[in-house]
Amino acid sequence: MATTNSSPIPNTYRQAAKHPQWQSAMETEFQALQNQNTWTLVPAPTNKPAPRQWFQKLTGFLQTHGFRFSHSDPSLLLHTHNNTHHYLLIYVDDILVTGDNSEAIQTLIRDMQTQFAMKQLGQIDFFLGIQVQHTKSGYFLTQIHHATKLLHDNGFADYKAAPTPFNPITKNSQNNIQPFADTCLYLRLAVSLQYLTITRPDIAYATNRICQHLQQPTCQDYQYLKSLLRYIKGTLSLGLPITKGKLILQTYTDADWAANPTDRKSVSVFCTFLGPNLISWTVKKQITVAKSSTEAEYRALSAATSKVIWIRRLVEELQLVQYSPTPIHCDNISAIAIAKNPIFHARTKHIEIDYQFISQHLTVGNIVI
Template sequence: MTEEITALTNQHNWSLVPQPPNKPLLGCKWTFKTKLLPNGQVDRYKARLVALGYNQQFDINYTEIFSPVAKMPTIRLLLTIALNRKWSIHQLDVSNAFLHGDLQDDIYMRQPPRFVDPENLDLVCKLHKSLYGLKQAPRQWFHKLTMFLQTQGFRFSRSDPSLLIFHKAHIQIYFLIYVDDFLVTGNDNSAIQHILGQLQAQFALKQLGQISLFLGIQVIQSTNGYFLTQQHYAMKILYDAGYANCKPAPTPVTPASKHEQSTDSPFHDPTLYRKLARSLQYLTITRPDIAFATNVVCQRMQDPTDQDFKALKRLLRYIKGTVTYGLPITTSPLELRSYTDADWASDAFDRKSISGYCTFLGPNLISWTIKKQVTVAKSSTEAEYRSLTAAIFEVI
């Protein structure tokens, strides 16, 4: 807690002022988290001061809040290109990233618990920079970081605003942003080190070396390339669900007819069902083999039944037997290929079709989607064309 307050003080995040009349006053609280390594060992203990941003009022102390994050296909694509061009990939992190964002709105907050100034008990904090918990904090941080990178010669990618590209003479540098985690790669290491030095002078940058663990995804390097796996995350899902020692299943779903509206009794704990379904969604980042089964499970999140939970248990048992599975990225000619398919009127209840496509760059699977179509297709041809359209959009 003392380290967090020291960081806030050094950043000049607020100043103590009398509370102005007719201005909303936000509260704040401390949150604590134990950061773990992939092997389960404790990395560090972290305390963070969080503003109670849920009390903010639109157009009074916030307006725009959207902040983009890198798409997963962009991350896989960047790893593939860097591997084939034999570029090193640097992983970076910023300490207290959101604290760097400058605020344009007048926001007042109570003094932090346990760190109230005894000589100024009646004063409140007027925030000058963003704080965790504020609605606009991610946007202000992204704006400040990207504005700085643009002064260094970077430009936004047309396909993903979280990817910035530096291209001058023979030098190419790619800078990928996912909130406060970055990947940097390029063909000139001296130019990369110069950029990192500029970032270090501006922000509290931590260089984590070669990529190894990014967004909870383990990146295992070998002579053949990279192997992306979420084995530790899969084990956590099984442990939280109570299936760490369950019997493995050979397939993620059972052979069945068209999905029909269930007449089974409602599942007794829908919160648990939704929690596991959301966790499985994140696991599909490196597990395309469970994408379809996860899509089916997530369609029942609103009102899950006992039969739906049986399908979810089947998927968990399959994950138990394939916990070491992942996504390989290897070197080869980078030929782009995409495949599409559609299952017409696969849901017997709403008669909607399922679209599916996958895109390869060389032998590397970089993008895939399993999604129910928004409207009802009148024919199998129409369903196929809609799936094809989605795939073409992704390729472009």
């Protein structure tokens, strides 16, 4: 886990080497790795990268202390003993620990510090580029640092803010076919926008549209990208609230039929709430062309069902068992009828696998539509 500071984050080693605080941080990190024998200088390995070795060493230690891997997330380890529950999330050497017994957590941390050079940074306030603000009602997750740096480093800090994430698609424009010269710039900005969607579901659809053209972006694609950056400029303070409430899952699904003007493939859109909190959202281009809006909606419904089943499995491991089917809200009457009424099956053989999948989970009571 890391904390914020007022000095700018360097982009290269040369920039970092000019600042005493970054020199100290690098020296401390290097010395910690040396002290815990993370590596020995040998010829380059062919099948075991260093991060894997570190992960195996850490998780092996945790397993000897009663932790087990989650069945839903390989980065999550769980420990249950005497009605106490502890969870440990690992991302390389950034670790997040939580649970319902603070004394047991402190004991675990002390045990880990006897084996690994670690810093305990207290209550979470910054993790993997996400700032965690503590509020009266819970938490507020924001990536304002990432967004500000994105705008500043690419010359958009002084641009005028835009009111919406993207403008309507412009047809019959020369910019639609003229290639954009700097594809590396386009790719770098698109990847940064993808990371920003972790706490900004409001830009997920626009970012998905931009990322459809990573290989051969046009000048018009770059104009859409700039429009999204201008929207971000005016909404830097937006983020994701996490508040208390009745922790019941529910999902909303939709589809944008024939949304892509080039190949006429549709886009699936769905999101899931845990109580009042938005915890998952997806915007994804469908892999085949849908012949009707009903087919597009049904494929989105199938994809949403897959995500719901995975989330139900995960929250059950977190002791948030769902005792009733998870509602999936769909606004297409025909798609709902197909899911509930097998008489439609003969007319919809081209989506038979989706039908069988949804029907199975309706039958066993995992979902309700």
